[in-house]
Amino acid sequence: MLNRIVLVTALALCPLASQAQVAPLVVSGQWEYRDASQKETDEGVNLCFRLDTASTARSPQLRQFGGALCVSNPAEGAKLLGIVQGPHRVGCGYSAKGEAAVVLSGLRVLPEDEMYDERLEARLADVKAKRTTSPLVSDCGNKEPVVSAGFKSIYDAIAALKAHPNYASLSMSDFARIDAVSGLAELDASTQMFLPPGSSDTLVMYTENNVGTPFLTVERFDGRQWRDVSATTLPGYVNRNGSNYYLDVSGGAGKVRNLPARKAWRYSGGRFVAEN
Secondary structure (H helix, E strand, O other), rough: HHHHHHHHHHHHOOOOHEEEEEEOOEEEEEEEEEEEEOOOOOOOOEEEEOOOOHHHHHOOHHHHHHEEEEEOHHHHHHHOOOOOOOOOOOOOOOOEHHHHEEEEEEEEEEOOOOOOOOEEEEEEEEEEEEEEEEEEEEEOOHHHHHHHHOOOOOHHHHHHHHHHHOOOOOHHHOEEEEEEEEEEEEEOEEEEEEEOOOOOOEEEEEEEEEOOOOOEEEEHHHHHOEEEEEEOOOOOOEEEEEEEEEOHHHHOOOOEEEOOOOOOOEOOOEEEEEEE
């Protein structure tokens, strides 16, 4: 009897299991990243989410806090979301915003303390889809984006397409297929994008018009805007009533080829050079 009383008392004093969501949750919504680590504050680095209505309904804790939570691993979470970091100046703060579908684990309620009210926290375990709506900016007198350190994957290139005049309204969910390993992305049957191996700022965009005429362009991103560099990167490039270059994605691997020879061209040193 005594043992039972001790056990019941221990459970009453330690309700930690009820405070944590053990099973991972797949949710989506808006995120905001803030880095105040270079400022004289106690805020540090924070990455917080405002989840959509459907995601909020999946957990009592999420409903309690209206889908608002911050992650316990903001630095790791920033990398998963593709937030490109650059040199940070002392005294400056940095912020970015976007949308994402993510996997959260360890959901728990943190008690009120000297700095914060009661709040919800979770670990950002994985990112299923992402889109940056506002690239990393500084509050030091201007709002120009921090210059990109370069694309590490096709996801980074897609995020930067928000700065392209033809793709300003593009969302990650608009893509029918994304193959990060091959650097390929497909909007529909007639629109493909290719991030060549070795490229950190240059993207091949390939489209076909209504009658099947192929058009290929090479665009370069300088961290703020895209520039058409087709003529300077592809020797003998022509794009009037269609392009003499095309994108070959047969076999799941992207190749830039030209007509009529159909030779393959690889990206090297900022330009395309013929293979072999």
